[in-house]
Amino acid sequence: MSMRFDWYQSETKVVITVLLKGAIEKNYDVKIEAQKVHMTADGHELLLHLLHPIVVERSSHKAYATKVEITLAKETGVRWENLEQKAEPVQVLSTRQAKNWDRLVSEEEKIDEKEAKGEAALNQLFKKIYSSSSPEVQKAMNKSFSESGGTVLSTNWNEVCKEKVTVKPPEGTEFREWEK
Structure with a gap:
């Protein structure tokens, strides 16, 4: 069974967000290669042939409560038109809804706050107070x-x-x- 995912990019990195509740309990595994990302988790699989090469040593992944975030370091600052080598058909692009990036960042912050515990949660609270003061x-x-x-x-x-x-x-x- 394939996994649902989304992605965005900056000048230096590509971030792939794979929606998967309880990734650690599902024994998730991520293999990152120069132009390929392969993720598995108890019967789920995601295989991506990347459009451009990445720097494997500076790339990473991290599991959260509802997702796995894979951060890929771009080899060059080129803007990727697509995540994968094969281009999406034009009609699919036109039917996609625009992303509300502010809402996505806000949701990420809420998830990070919920996952923080103990001293980390306290430090996060102080950072939030400080930055908004x-x-x-x-x-x-x-x-x-x-x-x-x-x-x-x-x-x-x-x-x-x-x-x-x-x-x-x-x-x-x-x-x-x-x-x-």
């Missing part, structure tokens, strides 16, 4: 984190700008200066 909030976060040795993270610039942020270790622990 004003310059004042970013300054407050940087100053409080660096001056406190990573024990305080404040978003209040009016409070942080007045004086040095003191170290506040977690309850039950003590802070010690590094001995020179």
